[in-house]
Every structure is written in structure tokens, then in C-alpha cells.
Amino acid sequence: MTSPDKSNGYEQIAARYIAGRGTDPDETGAVEVAEWGRTLPSGATVLDLACGTGVPISLALMNCGLNVYGVDASPSMVAAFRERFPGVPVQCSAVEESDFFGKKFDGVVAWGLMFLLEPETQYRLIAKVGAHLVSGGKFVFTAPWQTCMWKDLMTQRISISLGQEAYIDAIENAGMRVVGHNTDGGQNYYYLCEKDRG
Template identity: 50%
Template sequence: MDKSNGYEHHAATFIRCRSKGLDGVGVASVQHWARSLPPNATVLDVGCGTGDPISKALIDEGLNIHGIDASTSMVQIFKQNFPGIPVACEAAEDSSFFNRQFDAIMAWGLMFLLPEKTQEVVIQKMANALRTGGKLLFTAPSQKMKWEDAITAKESRSLGAEKYKALLAASGLSLIEEFEDEGENHYYHAEKL
């Protein structure tokens, strides 16, 4: 089974698309969120890809980043882009990084690529890996829906805002806010109680 949900096979296409015209989408929102974190916070970027532009935005804000991505090709480029930054080529649901504690965790553009049960597991693992008061930020459409991913042609699925809110609450997280960015990505910002 391809734990990268087709992104290893389509890594070159993803990298080309993300670096041409879309490279700034989400950066301002992630930077705004990063500024709500303590100085030098340790942040886990789940589904980090090559690290550009989201991990880069966090690093530029002075945060200590760790990355997870299931695509070998993406992780290799991440290592080239950010030598010395800890990164693991692992599926989110299997990552050993969840055995640690973080000040914040983010998953930009990942959750809806995962099967429903895997999304539930990953939300619980992210919650468990947050320190008390830690922040979680992830993107997924607010509507419950399924669609074909533009790059991999595999099914993507949003569980919808009500389900995500229920999963966050069941995981000991309190939703702080929801918002959208310039690319119409919907964000869920939560804190561990």
C-alpha cells in the first residue's frame, strides 16, 4: 500500500505545481499562526513535503521544526532544502515522532488525503503529542465531501467541520478558531487543554 497516497509517484508534478504560482498560498496564514506560538517553539509539520513553502515559513519565524512525509522523494528534497532539520520518511499514522512532545503541530494539505479512519487516528496522535497548551493547525474543507485529487486522481475526503470539531473535542483539544486563506483552504486551529 502506498502510504504517500500517490504523492511519491507524482512527486515531480507536485513539486512543479507547488513552486509555480501556488508557492505563496497559505504562507501568510501559517506565519500568523506561528506568531501565536512561544519563541523557539518546537513544531511538527505533518505531511511536510519538500518543506517549501510551509516549513520554510515556520523556520523563518524562528521555530524549531521537525517534519514527516511519506514520500521518499519529498523527504530527500526537504533534507537538501533544510540540512540538519529532523525529518522522517514515514506515514503520519505510523510516525515515531508522535512518541515525542511538541509545542505545536500542523498538517497543511494532508488530512483530506487520508482515509476517514486514518484521519481519526492522526488527529488523536497529534493531540497526544502536544504539550498542555500546545496548538494544532490543520486544513480540510468545512463541508463533508469527496473529490478527485488534482495531482494523483485519488479520492480525497473531508469529514466536514462538525466531525472535525467532534474529533478535536474527543481528543482533548479545544477549537480556538476556523478561517480561510487566499486559496480558500479552510483551517482548524485548536489548543490542548
């Protein structure tokens, strides 16, 4: 019996992804993530969930002078990440199973990930992020504001948005709060969150 695909279909289409989004540093999301990254202290540690090849999101963070750690469940994506950024720590693991390097982070990014996961896994991941952020740490993630389902364009698997109300509840239950939201150039809705201080 084969083990389940922890990459939500992205290992199967890794070559196509790497040849496209995995090479363009100016791809959708890079500008917004860089703006977010500049709100963190210089040299802050940031975890990029579902980092893929590291381009464009991890690269945008590194260009802000941040110390980046990556997690991705696709072996092919992780291999491409390691080849491109040999000194940057990266784990080949499903985000819900990763130990997040046994660290706490100043920031966590989940760009293009949350809605690929089952609803219960999304809730667990948000709680896990809250537990791995330092006091006052920041979390940014993309997900449509409305509750909806659709087919992922690359993998043809079902994506699920829990909707704004459910995401805000999950964020607050994880000891964080939503401090803003916006839409990137590709019309991806994203949430800006901070962990409560104390």
C-alpha cells in the same frame, strides 16, 4: 507483491510537485501558517505533517524562529527536504505510522493532508496529535467545513472531508478544542485548535 503507497499518490507525482509547489515560498498557506507560527513562543518546537519539500510550510515556520520537525511518506519529497534543510530533522514515514520523533510539540501543522487520508485514519491522526502536544499546545489543519468527497487535482485520488461537526468532535475527544477557523488565499478552510491545559 508491492507495498502499498503510503504517500497517498504523492510519490508518483513528486517530480511535478517539487517543480511547482515545492519551490515557491509564497505559495498558498504560507502567510496563514506564519501568522499561526507567530502565536507560539520563540524557539517552540513544531511538527509539520506531510511536510513535502519543506516549502512553503516548514520554511514559513522556520522564518518565525521555530524549531521544525517534518514527516512525509514520499521518499522523493523527503530527499528534497533534506537537501534544502540539511540540519532539520525529517522522517520518511506515513504520518499514521510515525513515532513523531518520540517527542511532544508546542505546535503541529497538517496543511493539505487530513482529507487525503481514509476517515478512520483521520480520526486516529487527530487523537495522535492530541497525545503529542504539550499542555496548551496548538494544532492547525486544513479540511473543507462541509462533508464531501472530490478528486485530488494532482493525484486523481479520492479526498474525503469529514465535515465540521465530525472534526470538532474528534478534536474534543483528543483533549483539544477549536478556538478559531478561517480560509486562506486559495479558499482552503482551516481549523485553529489548542490542547486543554492541565
